[in-house]
Amino acid sequence: MVEKADLFKNGKRLDGRGPMDLRPLKITAGVLERAQGSALVEWGRNKVLAAVYGPHEVLPKHLADPTKAIINARYIMAPFSGQEEHGRSGPNRRSIEISKVAKHVFENAVLVDQFPKTMIDVHMEVLQSDGGTRVAGITAGAVALADAGIPLRDLPVGLSAGLIGEHMVLDLDKYEDNLGDSDMPMVILPRTGEILLSQMDGLLSREDISKAFDMIFQGAQKVRDKQIEALRTSYERMAAQAAQGETQ
Amino acid sequence: MKQLVFPGDKVADEPRRIPGCYIEDGKTYAANVSLQSDDHVVPLKGYYVPKTGDDVIGIVEEERFSGYNLALNSPYGGSLSARDTRDELKLRDAVYVKILAVNEVKEAVLIEPQKLQPGSMIAVDSVKVPRIIGRNGSMLDTLAKFTGSRITVGKNGVVHVEGGNAELAMKAIEKICRESHTSGLTERITQMLEQETRNAPRAGEQNG
Numbered sequence: 001m002v003e004k005a006d007l008f009k010n011g012k013r014l015d016g017r018g019p020m021d022l023r024p025l026k027i028t029a030g031v032l033e034r035a036q037g038s039a040l041v042e043w044g045r046n047k048v049l050a051a052v053y054g055p056h057e058v059l060p061k062h063l064a065d066p067t068k069a070i071i072n073a074r075y076i077m078a079p080f081s082g083q084e085e086h087g088r089s090g091p092n093r094r095s096i097e098i099s100k101v102a103k104h105v106f107e108n109a110v111l112v113d114q115f116p117k118t119m120i121d122v123h124m125e126v127l128q129s130d131g132g133t134r135v136a137g138i139t140a141g142a143v144a145l146a147d148a149g150i151p152l153r154d155l156p157v158g159l160s161a162g163l164i165g166e167h168m169v170l171d172l173d174k175y176e177d178n179l180g181d182s183d184m185p186m187v188i189l190p191r192t193g194e195i196l197l198s199q200m201d202g203l204l205s206r207e208d209i210s211k212a213f214d215m216i217f218q219g220a221q222k223v224r225d226k227q228i229e230a231l232r233t234s235y236e237r238m239a240a241q242a243a244q245g246e247t248q
Numbered sequence: 249m250k251q252l253v254f255p256g257d258k259v260a261d262e263p264r265r266i267p268g269c270y271i272e273d274g275k276t277y278a279a280n281v282s283l284q285s286d287d288h289v290v291p292l293k294g295y296y297v298p299k300t301g302d303d304v305i306g307i308v309e310e311e312r313f314s315g316y317n318l319a320l321n322s323p324y325g326g327s328l329s330a331r332d333t334r335d336e337l338k339l340r341d342a343v344y345v346k347i348l349a350v351n352e353v354k355e356a357v358l359i360e361p362q363k364l365q366p367g368s369m370i371a372v373d374s375v376k377v378p379r380i381i382g383r384n385g386s387m388l389d390t391l392a393k394f395t396g397s398r399i400t401v402g403k404n405g406v407v408h409v410e411g412g413n414a415e416l417a418m419k420a421i422e423k424i425c426r427e428s429h430t431s432g433l434t435e436r437i438t439q440m441l442e443q444e445t446r447n448a449p450r451a452g453e454q455n456g
Contacts, residue, residue, distance in 0.1 A: 036293075037293075054323070055295060055323040056323055057323070066352070066353050111270060111279055114297070115295070115297075115323055115354075116352075116353050116354060117324075117353045117354070118323040118324075146254065146255055146280070146281055147281075147293075148293065149280055149281070149291060149292065149293025149294050149295065149373075149375075150280075151255070151268065151270070151279035151280055152255035152256070152279055152280075153255065153256065153270065153272075153277070153279065154255055154256030154277075155254065155255050155256060189256070190256070191256040191277075228254050231252075231254060231281050232252055235252060235281065235292065235429075238426070238427075238429075239429070239430050241426075
Protein backbone atom coordinates (compact mmCIF):
# COMPACT_ATOMS: atom_id res chain seq x y z
CA MET A 1 0.00 0.00 0.00
CA VAL A 2 1.41 3.36 -1.00
CA GLU A 3 1.50 6.03 1.73
CA LYS A 4 1.75 9.78 1.25
CA ALA A 5 5.25 9.74 2.79
CA ASP A 6 6.43 7.43 -0.03
CA LEU A 7 5.51 9.90 -2.76
CA PHE A 8 8.57 12.13 -2.52
CA LYS A 9 11.86 10.91 -1.00
CA ASN A 10 15.39 12.27 -1.48
CA GLY A 11 14.38 14.49 -4.38
CA LYS A 12 12.80 11.57 -6.25
CA ARG A 13 9.19 10.60 -6.75
CA LEU A 14 7.65 7.18 -6.29
CA ASP A 15 8.47 6.08 -9.83
CA GLY A 16 11.97 7.59 -9.71
CA ARG A 17 11.18 10.79 -11.59
CA GLY A 18 12.47 14.22 -10.61
CA PRO A 19 9.95 17.04 -9.98
CA MET A 20 10.11 18.31 -13.59
CA ASP A 21 10.14 14.94 -15.36
CA LEU A 22 7.20 13.76 -17.45
CA ARG A 23 6.12 10.16 -17.67
CA PRO A 24 7.12 8.41 -20.92
CA LEU A 25 4.86 9.84 -23.62
CA LYS A 26 4.09 8.27 -26.97
CA ILE A 27 1.55 9.69 -29.42
CA THR A 28 0.43 7.95 -32.60
CA ALA A 29 -1.71 9.82 -35.12
CA GLY A 30 -4.08 8.24 -37.62
CA VAL A 31 -4.74 4.97 -35.79
CA LEU A 32 -8.37 4.58 -36.86
CA GLU A 33 -9.28 3.99 -40.49
CA ARG A 34 -12.92 5.11 -40.37
CA ALA A 35 -12.49 8.32 -38.35
CA GLN A 36 -11.55 11.52 -40.16
CA GLY A 37 -8.77 11.99 -37.64
CA SER A 38 -7.54 9.95 -34.70
CA ALA A 39 -4.76 9.65 -32.17
CA LEU A 40 -3.63 7.26 -29.47
CA VAL A 41 -1.82 8.76 -26.50
CA GLU A 42 0.17 6.45 -24.24
CA TRP A 43 1.28 8.57 -21.33
CA GLY A 44 2.81 6.55 -18.51
CA ARG A 45 0.15 3.96 -17.79
CA ASN A 46 -2.57 6.11 -19.38
CA LYS A 47 -3.96 5.04 -22.73
CA VAL A 48 -6.39 7.41 -24.42
CA LEU A 49 -7.86 7.03 -27.87
CA ALA A 50 -9.29 10.12 -29.59
CA ALA A 51 -11.35 10.24 -32.78
CA VAL A 52 -12.70 13.20 -34.73
CA TYR A 53 -15.73 13.24 -37.06
CA GLY A 54 -17.09 16.23 -38.97
CA PRO A 55 -17.74 19.04 -39.62
CA HIS A 56 -21.23 17.73 -40.30
CA GLU A 57 -24.85 18.81 -40.02
CA VAL A 58 -25.86 19.69 -36.47
CA LEU A 59 -28.20 17.25 -34.79
CA PRO A 60 -30.46 18.13 -33.01
CA LYS A 61 -30.93 21.02 -35.43
CA HIS A 62 -31.85 23.67 -32.85
CA LEU A 63 -28.29 23.56 -31.49
CA ALA A 64 -26.87 24.91 -34.76
CA ASP A 65 -25.10 28.25 -34.56
CA PRO A 66 -25.24 30.27 -37.81
CA THR A 67 -21.99 32.06 -36.92
CA LYS A 68 -19.72 29.16 -36.07
CA ALA A 69 -19.23 25.41 -35.73
CA ILE A 70 -20.09 23.81 -32.43
CA ILE A 71 -17.87 21.22 -30.81
CA ASN A 72 -19.31 18.04 -29.41
CA ALA A 73 -16.65 16.75 -27.05
CA ARG A 74 -17.13 13.43 -25.33
CA TYR A 75 -14.71 12.23 -22.69
CA ILE A 76 -15.48 8.83 -21.24
CA MET A 77 -13.66 6.14 -19.35
CA ALA A 78 -13.95 2.55 -20.48
CA PRO A 79 -15.42 0.32 -17.77
CA PHE A 80 -12.14 -1.61 -17.69
CA SER A 81 -9.94 1.50 -17.65
CA GLY A 82 -9.06 1.66 -13.99
CA GLN A 83 -9.88 0.63 -10.51
CA GLU A 84 -12.46 1.71 -7.98
CA GLU A 85 -15.15 4.15 -9.02
CA HIS A 86 -14.29 4.13 -12.71
CA GLY A 87 -15.26 0.52 -13.08
CA ARG A 88 -18.70 1.14 -14.59
CA SER A 89 -19.76 2.02 -18.06
CA GLY A 90 -21.58 5.08 -19.38
CA PRO A 91 -21.25 8.77 -18.62
CA ASN A 92 -21.25 9.97 -15.02
CA ARG A 93 -20.97 13.30 -13.22
CA ARG A 94 -17.20 13.42 -13.70
CA SER A 95 -17.16 12.55 -17.40
CA ILE A 96 -19.93 15.07 -18.13
CA GLU A 97 -17.85 17.78 -16.45
CA ILE A 98 -14.68 16.86 -18.32
CA SER A 99 -16.57 16.69 -21.64
CA LYS A 100 -17.80 20.23 -20.97
CA VAL A 101 -14.38 21.69 -20.18
CA ALA A 102 -12.85 19.85 -23.15
CA LYS A 103 -15.55 21.35 -25.39
CA HIS A 104 -14.51 24.85 -24.28
CA VAL A 105 -10.84 24.05 -24.93
CA PHE A 106 -11.51 22.89 -28.50
CA GLU A 107 -13.92 25.74 -29.21
CA ASN A 108 -11.09 28.16 -28.48
CA ALA A 109 -8.48 26.27 -30.48
CA VAL A 110 -10.45 25.35 -33.63
CA LEU A 111 -11.14 28.11 -36.17
CA VAL A 112 -14.85 27.55 -35.62
CA ASP A 113 -15.98 30.57 -37.67
CA GLN A 114 -14.82 28.81 -40.85
CA PHE A 115 -17.61 26.23 -40.57
CA PRO A 116 -20.85 27.97 -39.53
CA LYS A 117 -23.88 25.80 -38.80
CA THR A 118 -21.91 22.58 -38.42
CA MET A 119 -20.80 20.29 -35.64
CA ILE A 120 -17.41 18.69 -35.00
CA ASP A 121 -17.30 15.56 -32.83
CA VAL A 122 -14.25 14.91 -30.68
CA HIS A 123 -14.41 11.58 -28.86
CA MET A 124 -11.89 10.81 -26.13
CA GLU A 125 -12.00 7.27 -24.79
CA VAL A 126 -9.85 6.45 -21.81
CA LEU A 127 -8.82 2.82 -22.24
CA GLN A 128 -6.49 2.69 -19.26
CA SER A 129 -6.20 5.33 -16.58
CA ASP A 130 -3.44 6.33 -14.21
CA GLY A 131 -4.03 9.96 -13.28
CA GLY A 132 -4.09 12.99 -15.56
CA THR A 133 -6.48 11.48 -18.08
CA ARG A 134 -8.29 14.74 -18.87
CA VAL A 135 -5.06 16.38 -20.03
CA ALA A 136 -4.06 13.20 -21.87
CA GLY A 137 -7.52 13.16 -23.52
CA ILE A 138 -7.30 16.76 -24.64
CA THR A 139 -3.73 16.27 -25.89
CA ALA A 140 -4.99 13.27 -27.91
CA GLY A 141 -8.02 15.22 -29.15
CA ALA A 142 -5.76 18.01 -30.39
CA VAL A 143 -3.67 15.59 -32.48
CA ALA A 144 -6.83 13.91 -33.80
CA LEU A 145 -8.23 17.31 -34.88
CA ALA A 146 -5.00 18.19 -36.69
CA ASP A 147 -4.96 14.71 -38.26
CA ALA A 148 -8.53 15.27 -39.48
CA GLY A 149 -7.51 18.49 -41.25
CA ILE A 150 -9.66 20.72 -39.03
CA PRO A 151 -8.09 24.20 -38.92
CA LEU A 152 -6.61 25.02 -35.52
CA ARG A 153 -4.97 28.18 -34.16
CA ASP A 154 -2.43 26.02 -32.40
CA LEU A 155 -2.25 22.53 -30.90
CA PRO A 156 -3.69 22.68 -27.38
CA VAL A 157 -1.37 20.99 -24.90
CA GLY A 158 -2.54 19.56 -21.59
CA LEU A 159 -0.38 19.01 -18.55
CA SER A 160 -0.89 18.90 -14.79
CA ALA A 161 1.18 20.07 -11.85
CA GLY A 162 0.56 19.52 -8.16
CA LEU A 163 1.84 19.75 -4.66
CA ILE A 164 3.18 16.81 -2.65
CA GLY A 165 4.02 18.09 0.82
CA GLU A 166 6.03 21.18 -0.04
CA HIS A 167 7.26 19.91 -3.39
CA MET A 168 5.69 21.10 -6.61
CA VAL A 169 5.84 18.35 -9.24
CA LEU A 170 4.83 18.04 -12.88
CA ASP A 171 2.65 15.39 -14.54
CA LEU A 172 1.05 13.63 -11.58
CA ASP A 173 0.20 9.95 -11.69
CA LYS A 174 -2.67 8.28 -9.88
CA TYR A 175 -0.99 7.95 -6.47
CA GLU A 176 0.28 11.53 -6.54
CA ASP A 177 -3.15 12.71 -7.62
CA ASN A 178 -5.00 10.80 -4.91
CA LEU A 179 -2.59 11.15 -2.00
CA GLY A 180 -0.90 14.48 -2.84
CA ASP A 181 -2.04 17.81 -1.39
CA SER A 182 -3.40 19.38 -4.52
CA ASP A 183 -3.31 19.10 -8.29
CA MET A 184 -3.89 21.52 -11.11
CA PRO A 185 -4.57 20.31 -14.66
CA MET A 186 -4.05 22.97 -17.31
CA VAL A 187 -4.38 23.25 -21.08
CA ILE A 188 -2.48 25.95 -22.93
CA LEU A 189 -1.80 27.10 -26.46
CA PRO A 190 2.01 27.14 -26.50
CA ARG A 191 2.43 29.78 -29.22
CA THR A 192 0.51 32.54 -27.50
CA GLY A 193 0.62 31.20 -23.96
CA GLU A 194 -3.17 31.37 -23.69
CA ILE A 195 -4.70 29.26 -20.94
CA LEU A 196 -7.72 27.30 -22.18
CA LEU A 197 -8.34 25.22 -19.09
CA SER A 198 -7.23 25.59 -15.52
CA GLN A 199 -8.80 23.53 -12.79
CA MET A 200 -7.62 22.88 -9.27
CA ASP A 201 -8.24 20.29 -6.62
CA GLY A 202 -7.02 21.06 -3.09
CA LEU A 203 -5.36 24.25 -1.95
CA LEU A 204 -2.42 26.18 -3.43
CA SER A 205 -0.88 29.47 -2.34
CA ARG A 206 -0.26 32.31 -4.82
CA GLU A 207 3.44 31.40 -4.94
CA ASP A 208 2.61 27.73 -5.54
CA ILE A 209 0.29 28.62 -8.39
CA SER A 210 2.82 30.83 -10.10
CA LYS A 211 5.44 28.07 -9.71
CA ALA A 212 2.98 25.53 -11.15
CA PHE A 213 2.30 27.85 -14.11
CA ASP A 214 6.02 28.15 -14.83
CA MET A 215 6.53 24.40 -14.66
CA ILE A 216 3.53 23.66 -16.88
CA PHE A 217 4.58 26.20 -19.52
CA GLN A 218 8.07 24.70 -19.54
CA GLY A 219 6.85 21.10 -19.69
CA ALA A 220 4.18 21.83 -22.30
CA GLN A 221 6.86 22.38 -24.93
CA LYS A 222 7.95 18.75 -24.54
CA VAL A 223 4.35 17.56 -25.00
CA ARG A 224 3.92 19.76 -28.06
CA ASP A 225 7.12 18.29 -29.55
CA LYS A 226 5.58 14.82 -29.16
CA GLN A 227 2.34 15.96 -30.82
CA ILE A 228 4.30 17.35 -33.77
CA GLU A 229 6.39 14.18 -33.96
CA ALA A 230 3.20 12.09 -34.12
CA LEU A 231 1.79 14.14 -37.01
CA ARG A 232 5.14 14.12 -38.81
CA THR A 233 5.49 10.34 -38.41
CA SER A 234 1.98 9.81 -39.74
CA TYR A 235 2.88 11.84 -42.85
CA GLU A 236 6.20 10.04 -43.31
CA ARG A 237 4.45 6.69 -42.99
CA MET A 238 2.16 7.64 -45.87
CA ALA A 239 5.10 8.87 -47.95
CA ALA A 240 7.03 5.65 -47.24
CA GLN A 241 4.04 3.53 -48.27
CA ALA A 242 3.85 5.48 -51.51
CA ALA A 243 7.56 4.90 -52.16
CA GLN A 244 7.15 1.20 -51.38
CA GLY A 245 4.30 0.94 -53.86
CA GLU A 246 6.66 2.35 -56.50
CA THR A 247 9.22 -0.45 -56.12
CA GLN A 248 6.65 -3.23 -56.29
CA MET B 249 12.56 22.91 -50.53
CA LYS B 250 9.34 21.43 -49.16
CA GLN B 251 8.78 21.34 -45.43
CA LEU B 252 5.94 20.30 -43.17
CA VAL B 253 4.25 23.00 -41.11
CA PHE B 254 1.88 22.38 -38.22
CA PRO B 255 -1.00 24.37 -36.66
CA GLY B 256 0.42 27.46 -34.99
CA ASP B 257 3.65 27.57 -37.07
CA LYS B 258 4.43 30.93 -38.67
CA VAL B 259 4.45 30.77 -42.47
CA ALA B 260 4.89 34.48 -43.29
CA ASP B 261 5.84 37.65 -41.45
CA GLU B 262 3.19 39.61 -43.27
CA PRO B 263 -0.58 39.07 -43.47
CA ARG B 264 -1.34 36.86 -46.46
CA ARG B 265 -4.52 35.11 -47.43
CA ILE B 266 -3.46 31.51 -48.02
CA PRO B 267 -5.78 28.48 -47.83
CA GLY B 268 -5.19 26.50 -44.64
CA CYS B 269 -3.68 29.53 -42.87
CA TYR B 270 -4.91 32.33 -40.62
CA ILE B 271 -3.79 35.85 -39.85
CA GLU B 272 -3.13 37.10 -36.35
CA ASP B 273 -1.29 40.26 -35.27
CA GLY B 274 -0.29 41.02 -38.85
CA LYS B 275 1.42 37.65 -39.36
CA THR B 276 0.33 34.47 -41.12
CA TYR B 277 0.20 31.14 -39.31
CA ALA B 278 -0.60 27.60 -40.48
CA ALA B 279 -3.95 26.22 -39.32
CA ASN B 280 -3.51 22.76 -40.84
CA VAL B 281 -0.76 20.23 -41.23
CA SER B 282 0.50 21.49 -44.58
CA LEU B 283 3.41 21.25 -46.99
CA GLN B 284 5.15 24.58 -47.48
CA SER B 285 7.41 25.26 -50.44
CA ASP B 286 8.51 28.87 -50.97
CA ASP B 287 5.26 30.70 -51.60
CA HIS B 288 2.90 27.73 -51.53
CA VAL B 289 1.21 26.19 -48.53
CA VAL B 290 -0.81 23.08 -49.36
CA PRO B 291 -2.86 21.43 -46.60
CA LEU B 292 -2.61 17.62 -46.46
CA LYS B 293 -6.33 17.37 -45.67
CA GLY B 294 -9.22 19.78 -45.92
CA TYR B 295 -12.94 20.21 -46.37
CA TYR B 296 -14.78 21.60 -49.34
CA VAL B 297 -16.67 24.81 -48.65
CA PRO B 298 -18.85 26.02 -51.56
CA LYS B 299 -17.40 28.97 -53.47
CA THR B 300 -19.14 31.14 -56.08
CA GLY B 301 -18.22 30.11 -59.61
CA ASP B 302 -17.01 26.58 -58.76
CA ASP B 303 -18.10 23.69 -60.96
CA VAL B 304 -19.02 20.78 -58.72
CA ILE B 305 -20.70 17.38 -58.85
CA GLY B 306 -23.70 17.03 -56.57
CA ILE B 307 -25.93 14.12 -55.67
CA VAL B 308 -29.69 14.64 -55.47
CA GLU B 309 -30.51 14.14 -51.83
CA GLU B 310 -34.03 15.49 -51.60
CA GLU B 311 -36.75 16.45 -54.01
CA ARG B 312 -38.80 19.50 -53.12
CA PHE B 313 -41.84 21.06 -54.75
CA SER B 314 -39.75 23.83 -56.28
CA GLY B 315 -36.47 22.02 -56.88
CA TYR B 316 -33.82 19.75 -55.43
CA ASN B 317 -31.37 19.64 -52.54
CA LEU B 318 -27.96 18.36 -53.54
CA ALA B 319 -25.19 16.90 -51.38
CA LEU B 320 -21.84 18.41 -52.34
CA ASN B 321 -19.25 16.26 -50.49
CA SER B 322 -19.08 19.10 -47.99
CA PRO B 323 -20.60 20.00 -44.63
CA TYR B 324 -22.85 22.29 -46.71
CA GLY B 325 -25.38 21.37 -49.38
CA GLY B 326 -26.81 23.26 -52.32
CA SER B 327 -30.23 23.87 -53.80
CA LEU B 328 -31.18 23.68 -57.42
CA SER B 329 -34.38 25.31 -58.62
CA ALA B 330 -36.71 23.20 -60.76
CA ARG B 331 -36.94 26.19 -63.14
CA ASP B 332 -33.25 25.80 -63.99
CA THR B 333 -33.46 22.07 -64.70
CA ARG B 334 -34.45 20.74 -68.06
CA ASP B 335 -34.24 17.05 -67.10
CA GLU B 336 -36.30 15.64 -64.35
CA LEU B 337 -33.97 14.45 -61.62
CA LYS B 338 -34.41 11.50 -59.31
CA LEU B 339 -32.97 10.75 -55.91
CA ARG B 340 -29.27 9.70 -56.06
CA ASP B 341 -28.79 11.19 -59.54
CA ALA B 342 -25.38 12.77 -60.12
CA VAL B 343 -25.42 16.29 -61.54
CA TYR B 344 -22.60 18.53 -62.73
CA VAL B 345 -23.55 22.04 -61.58
CA LYS B 346 -22.18 25.54 -61.21
CA ILE B 347 -22.35 27.49 -57.96
CA LEU B 348 -24.14 30.77 -58.65
CA ALA B 349 -24.00 32.16 -55.14
CA VAL B 350 -23.22 31.16 -51.58
CA ASN B 351 -25.22 32.56 -48.67
CA GLU B 352 -23.95 33.61 -45.24
CA VAL B 353 -24.21 30.07 -43.87
CA LYS B 354 -22.31 28.77 -46.90
CA GLU B 355 -25.23 27.01 -48.58
CA ALA B 356 -24.95 27.11 -52.36
CA VAL B 357 -27.43 28.19 -55.01
CA LEU B 358 -26.82 25.99 -58.04
CA ILE B 359 -27.40 26.57 -61.77
CA GLU B 360 -26.62 25.06 -65.19
CA PRO B 361 -27.14 21.41 -64.22
CA GLN B 362 -25.92 18.66 -66.49
CA LYS B 363 -27.18 15.24 -65.54
CA LEU B 364 -24.36 12.69 -65.58
CA GLN B 365 -24.91 9.26 -67.11
CA PRO B 366 -24.71 6.27 -64.78
CA GLY B 367 -21.10 5.43 -64.05
CA SER B 368 -18.68 4.98 -61.20
CA MET B 369 -18.23 7.71 -58.68
CA ILE B 370 -15.76 8.45 -55.94
CA ALA B 371 -15.70 11.27 -53.40
CA VAL B 372 -12.20 12.38 -52.42
CA ASP B 373 -10.75 15.20 -50.35
CA SER B 374 -11.14 18.45 -52.30
CA VAL B 375 -7.49 19.42 -51.65
CA LYS B 376 -6.52 16.50 -53.93
CA VAL B 377 -8.44 17.84 -56.93
CA PRO B 378 -5.51 19.82 -58.41
CA ARG B 379 -3.40 16.62 -58.38
CA ILE B 380 -6.14 14.58 -60.12
CA ILE B 381 -6.36 17.21 -62.84
CA GLY B 382 -2.60 17.78 -63.04
CA ARG B 383 -0.81 20.71 -64.59
CA ASN B 384 -2.94 21.95 -67.49
CA GLY B 385 -4.99 18.78 -67.22
CA SER B 386 -2.01 16.50 -67.85
CA MET B 387 -3.00 13.89 -65.26
CA LEU B 388 -6.57 13.72 -66.57
CA ASP B 389 -5.25 13.32 -70.13
CA THR B 390 -3.02 10.45 -68.99
CA LEU B 391 -5.94 8.77 -67.20
CA ALA B 392 -8.23 9.17 -70.21
CA LYS B 393 -5.55 7.90 -72.62
CA PHE B 394 -4.92 4.66 -70.77
CA THR B 395 -8.44 3.88 -69.59
CA GLY B 396 -10.58 5.32 -72.39
CA SER B 397 -12.99 6.60 -69.75
CA ARG B 398 -14.78 9.92 -69.68
CA ILE B 399 -13.72 11.47 -66.39
CA THR B 400 -15.50 14.45 -64.84
CA VAL B 401 -13.96 16.11 -61.82
CA GLY B 402 -15.91 18.46 -59.56
CA LYS B 403 -14.04 21.06 -57.54
CA ASN B 404 -15.67 19.56 -54.45
CA GLY B 405 -13.71 16.34 -54.90
CA VAL B 406 -16.39 14.19 -56.51
CA VAL B 407 -15.06 12.31 -59.53
CA HIS B 408 -17.38 10.68 -62.04
CA VAL B 409 -16.03 7.99 -64.38
CA GLU B 410 -18.02 6.78 -67.35
CA GLY B 411 -17.20 4.06 -69.87
CA GLY B 412 -13.80 2.53 -70.72
CA ASN B 413 -11.84 0.75 -68.04
CA ALA B 414 -13.56 2.53 -65.14
CA GLU B 415 -12.17 0.11 -62.60
CA LEU B 416 -8.61 0.99 -63.54
CA ALA B 417 -9.40 4.70 -63.59
CA MET B 418 -10.82 4.50 -60.07
CA LYS B 419 -7.80 2.56 -58.89
CA ALA B 420 -5.49 5.22 -60.32
CA ILE B 421 -7.52 8.06 -58.75
CA GLU B 422 -7.36 6.36 -55.37
CA LYS B 423 -3.61 6.04 -55.77
CA ILE B 424 -3.30 9.72 -56.69
CA CYS B 425 -5.20 10.72 -53.56
CA ARG B 426 -3.18 8.43 -51.34
CA GLU B 427 0.12 9.70 -52.66
CA SER B 428 -0.83 13.23 -53.68
CA HIS B 429 1.75 14.90 -51.45
CA THR B 430 4.73 12.91 -52.70
CA SER B 431 7.00 13.85 -55.59
CA GLY B 432 7.21 11.95 -58.89
CA LEU B 433 3.51 11.13 -58.80
CA THR B 434 2.81 11.57 -62.54
CA GLU B 435 5.56 9.08 -63.44
CA ARG B 436 4.32 6.57 -60.89
CA ILE B 437 0.76 6.80 -62.16
CA THR B 438 1.85 6.48 -65.80
CA GLN B 439 3.98 3.47 -64.86
CA MET B 440 1.07 1.85 -63.04
CA LEU B 441 -1.35 2.46 -65.92
CA GLU B 442 1.19 1.12 -68.42
CA GLN B 443 1.71 -2.00 -66.37
CA GLU B 444 -2.00 -2.63 -65.92
CA THR B 445 -2.85 -2.09 -69.58
CA ARG B 446 0.17 -3.95 -71.00
CA ASN B 447 -1.54 -7.32 -71.22
CA ALA B 448 -4.95 -6.07 -72.23
CA PRO B 449 -5.42 -3.84 -75.29
CA ARG B 450 -6.17 -0.21 -74.51
CA ALA B 451 -9.79 0.59 -73.98
CA GLY B 452 -9.66 3.23 -76.71
CA GLU B 453 -8.30 0.75 -79.24
CA GLN B 454 -10.90 -1.76 -78.28
CA ASN B 455 -13.62 0.69 -79.19
CA GLY B 456 -11.90 1.73 -82.40
